[in-house]
Amino acid sequence: MPRFFVAASNVLGGIAYIDGKDAEHLKVLRIRSGEVFTVCDGKGRDYVCRLKSAGADGAEAEILETLPSAGEPSIFCTVYAAFPKAEKAEAIVQKAVELGASKIVFFPSLRCVSRPDEASALKKCQRWRKISEEAAKQSGRGIIPDVLVNLSFEKTIAEASKAGLPLFFYEAETDYALKEALESREGYSSVSVVTGSEGGFETSEVGLARAQGMLITSMGKRILRCETAPICALSALMLHTGNL
C-alpha cells in the first residue's frame, strides 16, 4: 500500500491533509478518489485513509483506521558512524533506516579520510535526510529517523555512552563478542552503535570510549567494511531484541 508522511498537525477531525511533494507523488501514483493508502504522522502512528479529493493545493483523505506504525522496533537505536567516504554514508543511512535505526549521527575520528567542515556537513545532512525519508517510506517506518552531524568526537561519545546499551565496535577487540554484549544487560530500551571509518579507531579513542562506560565490542572474526559494520550490528540487535 502506498505510504505518505504528513506533519501531525495535518491530521485533524478524521481527515488527513496531504500537501507539498507528497500531494504530487499521489498524482504520480495515479491514486484516485476512493482508493486506500497509508498516511503516517512521523510519530509512530499510521492512518489507513481513503482519498476524498485532490486539487492543485493538495489532497484530503478520510481516515478509516488509526494504528500504531507496525514498522517501529521496540528499541531506540542510534547509529553513530565515523565519517566515511560519500557514497558509503548514503548506504549507511539507507540501510540503517530500513533495519530500524531511530537516529543516525556522523562524527569525525582521527583516521577519517573524509572530514567535512560545518558548512559541508550541513549540506550533506540535507541529502542524508532525504535518503532517510525515502527509506522510511519504502520500508514502512513509523518515523523518519533524523540524520545529524556532531563535529566533536568527545561530545559524540559522551552522548552515545548514555544509552542503556552503549556499544563501541573496535576491529582490534577480539575477546568481547557482540553476542556477549547484547546479553550483558537486560531491559534496555535505548542502544548506541558506534562504528569507525575506513581506517578504524585509534587506541586513544577506544580508551576515551571505555572511560565513558562504553562496551568495547567485537563484530566477529571477519573485518567488516565501514558501511557493513553498522548494518550487521543493527541486524544482530534487532534479532536479539525480538524485532526480526
Added chain:
Amino acid sequence: MPRFFVAASNVLGGIAYIDGKDAEHLKVLRIRSGEVFTVCDGKGRDYVCRLKSAGADGAEAEILETLPSAGEPSIFCTVYAAFPKAEKAEAIVQKAVELGASKIVFFPSLRCVSRPDEASALKKCQRWRKISEEAAKQSGRGIIPDVLVNLSFEKTIAEASKAGLPLFFYEAETDYALKEALESREGYSSVSVVTGSEGGFETSEVGLARAQGMLITSMGKRILRCETAPICALSALMLHTGNL
C-alpha cells in the same frame, strides 16, 4: 597484515609460492624480503609467511606458522538471491562474503526485472567472482566463496531445501519470525538463505518452496530492499550461531 590467496598446490615443503596477480600485488605493497604476511590456501588454512625472495616469475615465502583461518564461520551458509539489478548483485556478493557466506547463487524468479541469458550470466559471474575474491582478502576469509548462477528456479529450490536450515524469506509472511526459524532446529551446520528480487516472490513460488520443505520466514515488519535482506539474514544467523 596483507593477505594473499594461493592454490593449495603452491604450498610445498615449508615454502609458499606466490605467482600471477598476487605476486604483482606483493610488489605494489612494497613488501620486502624478511617482511611477514599471510598466505591462505583458500581451503581454510592460513600460513604466516616471511618473504624470502621475489623475482619476475613470482615470490617465495618461508612458512613460519600454519593456522586454521580464523575468518571462517562454524556454519556453511549459501545465499540464494533472485537476480537483482546489476549494482545490487555486486553489493550482495561483497557484503555476503564479508559476513561469512560460503557460497552465493543467483537465480531467476517470476518478478525479476533483470533476467540474464546464459552467456550474459556467465560473464557476470566472472565479475562477481573477482568481487568475492577481493572481499575475501579484505575481510580475512579462509576461502574464496564461489559465485554461481542457476538458471532454473525449481532446481535452485531443490538444492537450497537440502540444507540443515533451509530459509526462504517472503515479504508477505508475517507470522513465522526469523528468530523462531533459527531456533526451530538444533545442530545444523548448513543453512540456505533464499531472498527475492526487487519485486518479491509470487505465491506459486512460495508454494513450491514450502512443498520442498523450506521454512517460509519473515524478516521483520520493515520491508527490506533486495540487497539488504541477505545481509540482514546473514548477520542474524552469525549472531545466533556464535559467529559474532
